Structures are given as C-alpha cells and as structure tokens.
Amino acid sequence: MKQLNKTNLGWLIFILVAFLATQLLVSFGIIDAFYEITLMTILINIILAVGLNLIIGFSGQFSLGHAGFMAIGAYCTAIMTIKTPTLVGLFAGILLGALIAGVVALLVGIPTLRLKGDYLAIATLGVAEIIRIAILNMGSLTNGAAGLSDIPYLTTWQLAFIFVMITLIIVVNYIKSSAGRATIAIREDEIAAESMGINTTKYKTIAFVIGAATAAVAGGLHASYFSVIRPADFTFMKSIDILIIVVFGGLGSVTGSVIAAIVLGIINVFLQPFGQLRMILYSLALIAIMIFKPSGLFGTKEFMISTVMKKQKTKTPTKKEETK
Amino acid sequence: MSLLEVKKLTKNFGGLAAVSMVSMELNSNELVGLIGPNGAGKTTLFNLLTGVYQPTEGRIDLEIKGKKQSLIGKKTYNITDMGLGRTFQNIRLFKNLTVLDNVLIGMHAKNKVGTLAGIVRTPHFYQSEEKMKKEAIALLTIFNLEDKVAERAKNLPYGEQRRLEIVRALATKPKILFLDEPAAGMNPQETADLTALIRQIQRDFEITILLIEHDMSLVMNVCERIYVLEYGRMIAHGTPAEIKNNQAVIKAYLGGE
Ligand SMILES: Nc1ncnc2c1ncn2[C@@H]1O[C@H](COP(=O)(O)OP(=O)(O)OP(=O)(O)O)[C@@H](O)[C@H]1O
Ligand SMILES: [Mg+2]
Numbered sequence: 258m259k260q261l262n263k264t265n266l267g268w269l270i271f272i273l274v275a276f277l278a279t280q281l282l283v284s285f286g287i288i289d290a291f292y293e294i295t296l297m298t299i300l301i302n303i304i305l306a307v308g309l310n311l312i313i314g315f316s317g318q319f320s321l322g323h324a325g326f327m328a329i330g331a332y333c334t335a336i337m338t339i340k341t342p343t344l345v346g347l348f349a350g351i352l353l354g355a356l357i358a359g360v361v362a363l364l365v366g367i368p369t370l371r372l373k374g375d376y377l378a379i380a381t382l383g384v385a386e387i388i389r390i391a392i393l394n395m396g397s398l399t400n401g402a403a404g405l406s407d408i409p410y411l412t413t414w415q416l417a418f419i420f421v422m423i424t425l426i427i428v429v430n431y432i433k434s435s436a437g438r439a440t441i442a443i444r445e446d447e448i449a450a451e452s453m454g455i456n457t458t459k460y461k462t463i464a465f466v467i468g469a470a471t472a473a474v475a476g477g478l479h480a481s482y483f484s485v486i487r488p489a490d491f492t493f494m495k496s497i498d499i500l501i502i503v504v505f506g507g508l509g510s511v512t513g514s515v516i517a518a519i520v521l522g523i524i525n526v527f528l529q530p531f532g533q534l535r536m537i538l539y540s541l542a543l544i545a546i547m548i549f550k551p552s553g554l555f556g557t558k559e560f561m562i563s564t565v566m567k568k569q570k571t572k573t574p575t576k577k578e579e580t581k
Numbered sequence: 582m583s584l585l586e587v588k589k590l591t592k593n594f595g596g597l598a599a600v601s602m603v604s605m606e607l608n609s610n611e612l613v614g615l616i617g618p619n620g621a622g623k624t625t626l627f628n629l630l631t632g633v634y635q636p637t638e639g640r641i642d643l644e645i646k647g648k649k650q651s652l653i654g655k656k657t658y659n660i661t662d663m664g665l666g667r668t669f670q671n672i673r674l675f676k677n678l679t680v681l682d683n684v685l686i687g688m689h690a691k692n693k694v695g696t697l698a699g700i701v702r703t704p705h706f707y708q709s710e711e712k713m714k715k716e717a718i719a720l721l722t723i724f725n726l727e728d729k730v731a732e733r734a735k736n737l738p739y740g741e742q743r744r745l746e747i748v749r750a751l752a753t754k755p756k757i758l759f760l761d762e763p764a765a766g767m768n769p770q771e772t773a774d775l776t777a778l779i780r781q782i783q784r785d786f787e788i789t790i791l792l793i794e795h796d797m798s799l800v801m802n803v804c805e806r807i808y809v810l811e812y813g814r815m816i817a818h819g820t821p822a823e824i825k826n827n828q829a830v831i832k833a834y835l836g837g838e
Contacts, residue, residue, distance in 0.1 A: 427700055430699060430700045430701070430702060431696070431699060431700050433699075434694075434696070434698075434699025434700065434706065434710075435685070435688075435689045435692055435694055435699060435709070435710070435713070436689070436695075436696040436699050437699065438678075438682055438685055438686050438689060439686060439689045439690075441675070441678065441682075442675050442678075442686045442689075445675035445676060445677060445678060446673050446674075446675060446676075448633065448657075448673065449669070449673040449674070449675065450675075450686070451633075451656070451657040451658050451661070452631060452633075452657055452658075452661055452666075452667055452669075452673075452750075453658075453661065453686055453687050453689065453690065453749070453752075453753055454658050454661035454662045454687075454689070454690030454691070454753050455658055455686070455689060455690060456656075456658050457658070463696060557677065
C-alpha cells in the first residue's frame with residue numbers, strides 16, 4: 258500500500274520515539290505531577306497553534322477569534338462529561354464540540370472571509386466575543402460567569418498526545434494536498450489564485466472550519482484536564498496567546514508552531530520563580546526573538562522526514578569511501 | 582458563431598472610459614494580436630474578459646458545446662473553469678512556492694480529487710498527485726523549465742518567470758489564453774524566441790491565443806489578425822498587412838511618439 262511508504266513509516270517511528278521518550282520522563286519522575294501540567298498545556302497549545310496557523314499562516318486570513326472556538330469545545334465537553342462521566346462521554350463531547358465549532362465557523366466564515374486583513378480580524382474578534390457572551394447567558398447550562406467546576410478528570414497526557422497527532426495528520430495532509438496548495442495560493446496572491454480557477458472563498462472557509470474544529474478539540478481537552486472553566490478563560494487575551502505561539506514559530510510552518518508551543522511552555526516554567534516579573538521577561542524574550550528572527554523560528558520551513566532520510570542515504574556512501 | 586464574442590463592451594472608471602464600445606470576435610484555434618499605445622485599455626479589456634472587473638455596459642459570450650454562455654457577472658474562477666486562462670502584465674506568480682507547485686496549483690480546479698480524499702490519503706489521491714506531477718513536468722519541459730522544478734518562483738530570472746506564468750496558465754487547460762505583454766522586459770533575442778514558442782504552443786495545443794504586445798513588428802510576424810485599441814476605442818482590425826497600412830493606426834503610433 259502507498260500509505261505505508263518510507264516517509265510515513267519514518268514519521269510513525271519518529272512519533273513513537275517522541276511518545277516513548279515522554280513516557281520515560283514521566284515514569285522516572287522527571288516530569289512529576291507539577292510538570293505534567295506544563296506538558297498538558299504544551300500539548301493543548303500545539304493543537305491550538307497548528308489550527309490557527311492553518312488559518313493565518315497558510316490561508317493568509319487574519320483571525321483573532323480562536324479562543325471563541327476553543328470555548329465551544331470546552332463547554333461542550335464539560336457539559337457532556339458532567340452528565341456522562343466516562344471516556345465515551347469525553348469523546349462524544351469533544352466530537353460534538355468540534356462539530357458545533359465547525360458549523361459556527363462555516364456560518365461565520367462565508368460572509369466574513371470576503372473581508373480583507375484588518376476587517377476580518379475585527380470581525381472574527383467580534384464572533385469570539387459573541388460566543389463568550391452567549392455562554393455567559395445560557396443560564397444553568399453554562400452557569401454564567403462562575404463557569405463550570407467539578408468537570409470529571411478524564412484526560413491523560415497520553416490521550417492529549419493522540420489528539421495532537423490526529424490534528425497534525427489532518428492539518429499536514431490537508432496542506433500537502435491539491436486543496437492545500439490551492440489554499441496556500443490564496444495567501445500568496447488572491448487575484449492570481451482566482452485566475453487559476455480557485456474558488457478562494459471555498460478554500461478560505463475550509464481552512465477556517467478545520468482550524469475552528471481543532472480549537473474545539475483543544476478546548477475539550479482543557480476542560481477535562483483542568484476541571485474548571487469560566488468564560489473569562491476564553492477572552493481576546495487567550496486568542497492573542499495562541500497568536501503569539503504561531504508568530505513565534507513562523508507563519509506557515511507547522512513545525513514552527515509545534516516547537517514554539519514547546520519552547521514557550523518551557524520558558525514559562527523557568528520564569529515561574531520570578532513572580533510578577535515573569536510576564537515582563539516573557540515579553541522581552543518575545544521581542545528579542547522578533548527582532549532577531551522576524552519571520553519566527555522556522556519562517557515557512559518544515560522539518561521533513563523524507564529530507565532526513567535522503568541525507569542519511571547520501572551520508573552512507575561517503576563513509577564507505579573513507580573505509581577504503 | 583465564433584468562440585468568444587464581445588459586443589459594445591464599456592468600462593468607465595469615474596469619468597474615464599478605459600474601454601469604450603469595444604467589439605471583437607475570437608475563433609477557435611487562432612493567434613490574434615491586441616496592440617495599442619500606453620493606457621489604451623488593453624489590460625482593462627483582459628480584466629473585463631476574465632471577470633476581474635465587471636463591465637459598465639456590453640456583452641461577452643463564450644460558446645460552450647454549441648451554446649452561447651454569457652460571462653457577465655461570472656466570478657473569475659468560474660470563467661477560468663469555463664476555459665479562459667491568462668497571464669499578468671506585472672508578473673503574479675506564487676513567489677514563495679516552487680516552480681512545480683505553481684503549475685500544480687494551475688491544475689487544481691480541473692483535478693477532481695476531493696478535499697477529504699487528500700486528508701485521509703485515499704489511493705485515488707496518490708494516483709492523481711502522481712499524474713498531475715507528470716503532466717506538470719511535461720508542460721515545464723516544453724518551456725525549458727524542467728531543471729527548475731524545485732526552485733522557488735521568486736528566484737528565477739525574469740524571463741523564466743514570464744515563461745512560468747504561461748505554463749501555469751496552460752495548466753488550467755484553457756481554450757482561450759490571454760497573454761498580457763509576455764515579452765515585456767526581455768531582450769530582442771529572448772523576445773523572438775518566446776514569440777516563436779507562443780506560435781508553436783498555439784498550434785500544438787490547438788487553442789486560441791490573444792496576445793498583447795507593445796512591439797508592433799513582432800505581432801505583425803506571428804498573428805493572423807490584429808485588433809488595435811486607442812483611448813479605449815477599437816480603432817482598427819484586420820490582417821497584419823491591412824493594419825500596417827491603416828491610416829488611423831499609423832497616426833496613433835506615430836502621433837503618440
Ligand atoms: N482600476 C483602475 N481604476 C482607475 N483607472 C484605471 C484602472 N485600471 C486602469 N485604469 C486606467 O485605464 C486606462 C487604461 O489602462 P490599461 O492598463 O488598460 O492600459 P494598457 O493598454 O494596458 O496600457 P499599458 O500598455 O501601459 O499596459 C488608463 O488610463 C489607466 O490609468
Ligand atoms: Mg497593460
């Protein structure tokens with residue numbers, strides 16, 4: 258089967274190694290209960306950043322509404338698992354959240370994605386606020402500003418890891434397909450893309466919907482791991498936090514988003530002892546990186562197993578020559 | 582009827598009639614020239630024909646399977662899908678993408694693989710990717726760009742960028758191809774080579790090409806028919822020999838200098 262080609266096998270091994278390495282760190286207590294919170298935050302942030310990068314970095318549409326879609330997933334999962342505190346409830350909640358977020362993104366996207374740049378940013382910001390205010394006013398279902406607590410703990414980092422992989426596979430496969438190339442073409446030059454026969458609104462909307470659905474998945478994991486959610490967790494500031502990860506890693510690089518989520522997660526741990534000073538140091542670190550690498554850590558570059566394997570191949574013969 | 586029929590097409594920008602009461606016809610399988618001094622409205626006419634601008638007045642009809650279809654009010658991507666391809670006077674490649682990706686994007690609309698098939702990677706997806714790549718490389722080879730497949734478009738020399746734009750437009754499988762000054766900025770030798778190539782692909786692909794070109798002598802050599810625009814009006818139309826001796830054309834070109 259074509260699906261089991263060398264590249265995909267390479268990725269599979271890479272993912273297993275990453276998983277086992279994390280598992281070892283946890284088993285040996287290097288990642289203790291405290292650091293597990295950081296690990297979960299990183300995993301959730303990877304999903305959020307990769308989804309937002311698809312919208313901003315690949316389709317070129319500036320959205321500031323990611324926290325709104327995250328909120329949909331969080332509340333859906335919370336409500337579902339409080340009623341059905343099992344893994345089935347969790348999966349149903351996450352799936353329903355992703356579905357609702359996707360539908361909302363579709364309804365919002367079709368009219369707003371015709372707007373350009375700043376206008377789109379403001380429109381998506383508005384949408385996220387509407388979602389948050391709707392949640393605030395849904396009575397006993399969402400419990401208003403106090404939010405929901407005692408959400409059953411059903412998530413483990415292993416489960417989050419699997420969701421990260423599913424998100425990565427969906428987003429990367431999309432980007433590396435014909436539809437994905439059409440989406441990137443819109444970012445590069447919208448008029449030229451239209452002249453190539455590409456229905457630009459359609460592909461902007463698809464990217465927006467996939468991004469929104471993955472944000473809901475992240476929200477679901479967040480709710481079920483942290484057990485408490487309030488509308489205040491999903492404000493404009495949350496969208497900005499995610500945007501920072503995306504820009505820091507590089508607009509248009511999935512690898513960048515993953516690495517940025519990890520690096521910023523770890524920086525936050527090291528800044529923990531500084532208390533109030535933390536936010537200032539964090540901001541300074543961001544400013545420094547943006548000055549020295551304005552296109553983010555990775556620009557639009559990607560880490561690719563296939564290039565690594567090619568390098569291995571070219572290395573081997575030279576070694577043989579040396580032994581002669 | 583002819584393949585494309587334009588009747589009394591007009592486009593006003595505020596008080597300026599950039600294109601005014603223009604009528605023209607394109608038949609299948611011919612190479613037609615469109616000339617005129619700076620600001621005559623040539624690019625605007627292309628933008629009207631491809632749906633980038635909506636005309637103030639007039640008709641554009643395309644013959645599809647023996648039936649007339651109006652292009653007025655249609656979106657650019659629909660018009661491309663109906664068989665009208667184009668290049669841009671100010672090159673508009675997908676600069677940061679590879680040469681190959683530029684051509685593959687041109688093929689996307691006619692490539693019937695669903696978005697979902699791409700995400701779950703069905704066997705059909707892999708087959709169509711391979712087929713598209715083969716076709717893309719075959720097209721690039723015609724334009725001597727096969728060695729540049731992995732190069733980013735922005736890193737190509739100017740002349741090659743112009744050629745890549747033509748390849749990308751051909752990738753949409755057009756029936757009619759609009760080329761907006763494809764030889765702009767090239768030296769005389771490059772221009773002559775490119776013009777010969779345009780002539781050749783018009784014949785090989787059996788398509789209709791409408792070619793905007795500043796250099797009148799070049800158009801005279803390759804085009805079967807020529808339209809002449811001046812101040813938004815179609816001032817002449819005919820064979821190269823007729824255009825050469827047309828008083829209005831001579832005045833437009835000499836008067837402009
Ligand atoms: N979007 C626009 N808004 C206002 N005026 C425009 C617009 N586009 C073109 N024009 C004007 O319309 C006229 C025709 O321009 P056009 O670009 O079609 O000329 P052209 O024949 O292609 O010239 P050139 O040989 O310089 O490319 C010019 O006076 C131009 O300034
Ligand atoms: Mg022009």
